[in-house]
Amino acid sequence: MNGTSIDNEYGAFFKMARERNVIFYYVGYFSQNIIAAMSDAVRLQLAVSGVDNSTRRKLFSSFVEMAQNIVHYSSDALTPPTQDTDQLRHGSVCISMIDDRYRLMCSNPVAISRVAQLRAALEPLRTMTLDQIKQAYRETMRSESPEGSKGAGLGFLTVARDASAPLEFNFQPIDADPASTMFHLVATI
Numbered sequence: 001m002n003g004t005s006i007d008n009e010y011g012a013f014f015k016m017a018r019e020r021n022v023i024f025y026y027v028g029y030f031s032q033n034i035i036a037a038m039s040d041a042v043r044l045q046l047a048v049s050g051v052d053n054s055t056r057r058k059l060f061s062s063f064v065e066m067a068q069n070i071v072h073y074s075s076d077a078l079t080p081p082t083q084d085t086d087q088l089r090h091g092s093v094c095i096s097m098i099d100d101r102y103r104l105m106c107s108n109p110v111a112i113s114r115v116a117q118l119r120a121a122l123e124p125l126r127t128m129t130l131d132q133i134k135q136a137y138r139e140t141m142r143s144e145s146p147e148g149s150k151g152a153g154l155g156f157l158t159v160a161r162d163a164s165a166p167l168e169f170n171f172q173p174i175d176a177d178p179a180s181t182m183f184h185l186v187a188t189i
Contacts, residue, residue, distance in 0.1 A: 027092035058162035
């Protein structure tokens with residue numbers, strides 16, 4: 001590839017990102033250290049952009065929850081499944097502005113066997129009121145972590161609580177990996 005071709009590709013990418021009001025985008029392997037570094041960048045970008053404190057807190061907490069979800073549950077890992085710490089798992093996260101709202105998106109492959117569990121966790125959140133979500137959050141805080149969960153089970157509740165519209169999600173088959181599907185989650189803040 002020559003320099004002109006690369007310049008054209010990067011120019012087209014940056015033009016598209018600017019047109020779509022992309023504030024932050026990352027695709028690659030996630031770890032706790034990478035999340036910490038991304039969090040610093042997102043926090044600074046939101047502060048410099050003049051985002052009000054309430055919105056900034058909601059964006060930041062939802063961003064962290066989405067990134068943590070990738071580290072905990074992506075089926076594309078560089079680290080062995082038996083390794084419980086310092087995991088490296090693949091996914092993507094994006095923050096953009098659409099009209100006067102922020103849109104957080106994340107994607108990562110998940111094992112087909114997790115689809116029913118994810119649907120069962122997410123589908124009820126789409127129809128719950130904010131008060132119901134807050135009540136479920138409080139109840140989850142007082143209960144034991146769900147079996148198979150690598151956290152307290154608060155991630156989707158946190159994102160749903162901070163969102164200004166119902167969460168959107170879907171699953172897309174991965175032709176190259178019939179044991180996994182691509183999980184997409186979108187929150188509007």
